[in-house]
Amino acid sequence: MDSAPRSPNGFLAALAADDFELIRPHLRTVDLVQETVLVEVDETLKRVYLPHRGVISLIVRLAKGEHIQIAMIGRDSIYGSFSALGDSTALNSAVVLVSGVASALDVDRLRAAAEQSATLRAALVRHGLAVYAQIQQTAGCNATHTVESRLARCLLHTHDMAGDDELVLTQESMAQMIGARRNSVSLVANTLQQAKYIHYSRGHLEIIDPDGLSKTSCECYAAVKAHYNRLVRPRCLS
Amino acid sequence: MDSAPRSPNGFLAALAADDFELIRPHLRTVDLVQETVLVEVDETLKRVYLPHRGVISLIVRLAKGEHIQIAMIGRDSIYGSFSALGDSTALNSAVVLVSGVASALDVDRLRAAAEQSATLRAALVRHGLAVYAQIQQTAGCNATHTVESRLARCLLHTHDMAGDDELVLTQESMAQMIGARRNSVSLVANTLQQAKYIHYSRGHLEIIDPDGLSKTSCECYAAVKAHYNRLVRPRCLS
DNA sequence: TGCTCTATGTTAGATTGCGTGCATAGATAT
């Protein structure tokens, strides 16, 4: 019970031994390279991804070329859980936000395994719901909260998901994540830096004071964390 | 094939005969009364709902007492599909937005049936994903689109979901749906009325020109419709 | 009929964030 985790990915580590055996032979390790598009909306998802390090960003592309981030997948979770349970047409686009490493697995293999195991299906549903919880909170947050709150929230989430204090992120990409303009982000990022919550320079961002960021963030950070704790019991959102 | 539909609810009507038989004995008809809270976030969902008429609104409650609508469930779909597949703790609150009638079914019964039938599970996943698609579009929409576009989109969706041109809806409730203030809604609702797209009076709203509303609406309406058509093949979002 | 409540209309000022453009400075290449 207190042995080292079988996998650095939370989804895999929490699986029952039987379920893990069903998919273990098919796992491949892949690099997650920042900016790589894993899948676009309406394409068929071929592989699910289980990050060990790094973050996958789920985004909705809008008509004017904007792309709004709706959720993030990190080392605690899996991208593509619902695809394995049913329809493998991607509902959104997935892009690597922070470089890292992941296990990858053919959707068909995972689907076959899920058809054999109710507990595996249950795990996939729970992880899918954790993403669902993120998305609904994003919807509420985007409707009413300020750019400053949303940025703080987003940085906290990224920090948790990546499990690393240093992130490679420009203000431009942060702006796209929260659906704001770059100059608006520049302003509030400056404020956060002066408050010593973060430090950044030319695309390198360091989270110095997560508690400080929490104060600036809206309640959405805590709300998502609570859902995650119940559904996924993550290591990084402890 | 061209017989009358077995049920006025799209989810039930599209089920294979075997799957329908699994749950038919447990269906109960219930009234959906406007403003009724079906479940609050973090409560255990007892029953799933399959509207024949009327609309159920899924909302996220935020810290300052706001409640933002993230999706709607109408006569084509089911509220609680994911609860039956896995975790039955509600991730959001569900409130009756437009009065009507629904079939209701104990979550436990549906879960038991789903455990016996892979095709039933697949249908539940597809309907759950249709809601997921709504929520992610709401997230993007709330981030960047104007109150006017969002209101037009929301009215079109409600119109489709309810399958009725006349809705009982105040400007206050519309405002809460899209996460805006009542006076902002008053302004744009006025514009829409002058354009002869809608007519309203003291809580009674009539959709006169859906095509006109489509022009005012952002692309999010069409995007959700496309996902629905693929996943659910609804009758009302033809 | 008159009273009251609720839904809607309207206004004014404040604020947030956008659109645009440009300046600056660190990083990289030559």
Add this chain to the structure above:
DNA sequence: ATATCTATGCACGCAATCTAACATAGAGCA
């Protein structure tokens, strides 16, 4: 060292929306 590129800082005007308050008019009730 110089040039160039990219990330960031910043400023100005503008549009959308919020906050707050008040006016009005149907609807229902006494």
